[in-house]
Amino acid sequence: MPVDNSRQGWTPPDASGQERPQPSPGHPQPYPGQQSGPYPPYPPYHPYGMPQPPYGMPPRPATNGFAIGALVAGIVCCLPPLGLVLGLIALVQIRKKGEEGRGLAIAGAVLSVISTMLVTVALATGGVGAAWDGFREAAERNAQEGSAFDLRTGQCFNSPDGLPEEEETAFVDVVSCTAPHDAEVSGTYTLHEFDSWPGESAIDSLATEKCDEVNNAYTLDWWAVPDNAETGYYMPTRDSWRFGDRTVTCTFGAIEGKLTASVRSDSTTLAPEQLAYLETEAAVEEVVFEESADEFGDDPQAARAWARQVSKELAAQARALREEPWPDKTAGAAAVRRAMEFDTAGGHWARAAGARDESTFWEHRYAAEGSLLLTTEIAVRSALGLPSEPPDWLVEEDEAADPEWEEL
Template sequence: MLPRPATNGFAIGSLVTGIVCCLTPLGLVLGLIAFRQIKKKGQEGRGLAIAGTALSVVGTILMTVAFTTGGAAGFGDGLRDAADESARSRSTLNLRMGQCFVTPHGVEEGTETASVPVVDCAKPHDGEVSGTLPLHTFGEWPGESAIESEAESRCEDVNNAYALDRWAVPETAGTYYYVPTRDSWRFGDRTVVCAFVATEGKLKSSVRSDRTTLDPAQLAYLESEQATDESRWDEPEDLFDGEPDANRTWAALMAMSLEEEAGALRAEDWPIAARKSALARAKEYDAASEHYDRASRALEEGEFWEACAEADASLMQATEVAVRSALGLATEPPAEPGDADHGGEEPQEPLPGDSAHNAIWTPAGVPPA
């Protein structure tokens, strides 16, 4: 395979200087040099040179008009405004957990984004970074599909850990991620940025609810609920009649998880206001655990589903609301609960988005049914 021709350095320089208003004459010179070298050496970069030369011509004309008409009086103010905006912006490679940002041009499918302005999470914003993931398992560029698959499965865990109180996450907050592009990979980009992004309107406040924002009792309760939810999400896709062994195994795991979390609830040192409702929740876990244990030993399909239904009926949403209210957590269940008896969320379809790092938004996976 023949090596790919190098990109002409003067073409790159022409584009860069053509963008910087005070250097546009230099961009014009560099563009002309680039054209000659590209033709002579067979290098790539003609498109960059064309763009840089065009920007340089326009910039030079505008500078001339500004200085001859007195319009340059506000030139310094413009530079200061640009510097302020630059200081507030972060490369998508450098976004960090807890930062909120805005996307001036919206979140569009297939759009590459080099940087975004970071803002206070108390102000309206488009997204909030929930964490970053290193991609050290890949040596060479693995392709977009491989990276997106890795990001989809791992960002789900990152977002769940960042926003333990799922009831407090707005319905308009979708789970997305930034992944490296082929070009950014060449420059050492090996990081996935996971985030919550507003699918419509703006996010009004932070969605963060983890060890940095919760007190010990709130954390203990939410981690207990999340543990049982994660076990529930592992339910086999095939029904009992197609995969009886897999369904029985899942029921056994549910029984074990509920029993373990019931013990954790009883062991916690609850505030007086929350103790009664928390212990009531532990009893519901015990009851549900017994039903799932029965389901794990079911020989007939009808017996299996009857036991599972009784397990779900044991987990009352009213009890969950009571614990949450006593602990100062969100008390309004999701708009579309998967089960009115226990207040679990029904998994939503992935939201449309873009893919990449320096840019591309791609919707991260949601817990499977």
């Protein structure tokens, strides 16, 4: 479209690309900064298009950096005289350079003077010494009293209200495991399975599973766990989750009275021969408890596969018992006797794995369980210096299976 340049009061763009109105006849050309005619004056433009300050208006002076520093130092009070020094420097520079910030410098210097006076009075009256004594006492208390979130594996502690069920505990008293205590930490587990709060039910289910693993690794010898001890755990709450708490703390706690000794029995507390024996028993128990079907009729194939796995594990642990360099002949003889029982039980489990009907399966399963005698286990433990008095729950389970028990 052709351009119409015939309008009065309009000229083509100049070299800067700006259209400039022409003064009406009889009106002089306005100079920069003067309002004249119906059009406001155009501000001058930088060759690259950046606007410049209007003519006749000088740039605003910068705020002195020392003045800002003086105010910050006066407020923080980390070094009381610092704000005063920075304020004096700022006032000198502001006078010479014409910078802004005089009020900031004065305020910082005044606050600094007040802080210095307060510190001087505190030193003179002993206030600082009293504060330090309080800090030291708090640190000493913290060595004995701690947060439930900071408990570590192997620590024993007392809870202010004991260990009632479903009780939230924020603070505990860490004590020696040889002193009466409410519980002992067997380990921790970090909940990395969830990106957001999953709900108490989901955490509870996972915590039960993971703490079983933690407890079995911490306490290989369940005969050493007193009858009044029970496994448990602390888990994050909805509120603690918001602050980044993702830790499940597994424990052995007293269901009545107090615990009086540590229940720990692992490589840190056991002799090599004790550890070797307990590991064989734990391996057998673990595979037996992995039963995939309560009834042969539910899934015969799964039941046979499980029985086959138990038979293989018993054979492996029988070899381990025979190959272990036991400390004396008594321990060696008892271990070999236990190995023979493992062989016998393994044979029954192998026949259960080949059973064609449910009756035959259960016949060999019962025979396998009856092959492992409590008397032999007691003999091995006595020879190795392990607790040899079986817990009540084991005696109740074994009385029917072990005919020799009643003779002891």
